Amino acid sequence: MTFSEKSDLIVSQNNSLVSVGLDSDPDKIPPHLKNLEYPVFEFNKAIIEATHDQVCAYKPNTAFYEKLGTIGITQLKMTCDHLKEIYPEILVILDAKRADIGNTNDGYASFAFDYLGADAITLQPYLGQEALKPFLDREDKGCIILCRTSNPGAGEIQDLKVTNAKKNEGNNCLTVPLYQVIAEKIANDWNKNNNCMVVVGATYPEELKTVRDIVGDMTILVPGIGAQGGDLEATLKAGLNSRKAGLIINSSRGVIFASSGTDFADKARDEAVKLNTAINRFRGKGETR
């Protein structure tokens, strides 16, 4: 099964565009779990059990696991293995924002796809398509490339005005923001294996609309809903594709840290249901499961 087939299948099966970000910061998980041997894994397992029918994807961010060193990577691996075993149909997106030269990217691709068994990885565009080949060549795996990130300072580099060589004539200075040039390259050139997606933050609905126009029906991963303050309705209005899909909308802290008590998993489910229901109502897809 190709990555895009797997992606379409779970979106339709769970009637969900929701990704839950497993940003399971060991300092923020409920206190009653902290004395367990693998507190982060136990936390993730409970979150997964409570939300699995409401999501199309889980997105662990490597930073929160690396923070703990070896024992963090162990629990990341346990989480991915658990997902593959119990819910193999759900996408595992490794939010790692990696990119190095080609020879080195082989190592990162092994880590994400072979060791962890992730279905997709987030990537930086700065080293170009040639460097990303070890990821792009994997037809069965998703390459989710940063385009317009959700942070307040995203525009410093991503909005730099790039001259459009094709359209410039004479001394006219027609420019396009860098993030749009990146979106164009991904849509028109890097996506030969139909396994690319782009990242656009929910905190920038106008930019999301522009990227939607550039990439056609390609799926866009949208972080920034919840704790970062992205507006869900504006996101859906700007980002849904012609099939009223094509978005994976991620909430991390807003779901997984909805409560720090013993009811954390129930509260996480409530938030996931709320998000999924709101999205599906907007899409006209009726009630969630």
Next chain:
Amino acid sequence: MTFSEKSDLIVSQNNSLVSVGLDSDPDKIPPHLKNLEYPVFEFNKAIIEATHDQVCAYKPNTAFYEKLGTIGITQLKMTCDHLKEIYPEILVILDAKRADIGNTNDGYASFAFDYLGADAITLQPYLGQEALKPFLDREDKGCIILCRTSNPGAGEIQDLKVTNAKKNEGNNCLTVPLYQVIAEKIANDWNKNNNCMVVVGATYPEELKTVRDIVGDMTILVPGIGAQGGDLEATLKAGLNSRKAGLIINSSRGVIFASSGTDFADKARDEAVKLNTAINRFRGKGETR
């Protein structure tokens, strides 16, 4: 001690601008080590013992450790701990090419600086200065930001022509390649704690010269010597600063995999001495230690 003080000290103490890249790909280390409990660590330890007086820095690239998963991270940690214990004056540069939003970068900074005890980390510029704050704020640690990478396809994004708002008047279209805009931002704005460096590949001496002119005496990390084919003399000519220093010149495969036999450490030393001697001869710094 600030990062730049530590960096100046070891360069002068070991009379060396050489970094040895501990890109210790488990598939490429000598066969006779492979049955040991921690083959990558034993390999690194031998390389370090053979080369420590010829270098100012060791630069492990996380990709080659992550490839092995947990056991790789264990050996990366063992390597960093060993260096801190035996040669605390030598810089440890974690070549991780990370960057995420601010909240998440906290985790990566903890991993690099607190867990591993690295002195510096390589970073992606795409999310901007605001996102990199958790790294930039650490005055005692180096932030080594990608500017012009060594890979053949680096120019696809890094050479995109950005309009120079300050200099443009009327319809004139004055542009600057993206990598130069990044170099300017780092030198003029991001380096408030005097802890920034930039990366420019040895495979692009002209771009190195341009970046040198932009960043003044700031240290530039130069990968791409050795296996990637960068020209040492062209690099030195283009890159040395006004004090005939300001470069950290990295060779990875060319040093550590000089031999795959039981003589691997001796051969690595030969290559490190050769590189260090050639650099110092060009700098007019006489014989190496």
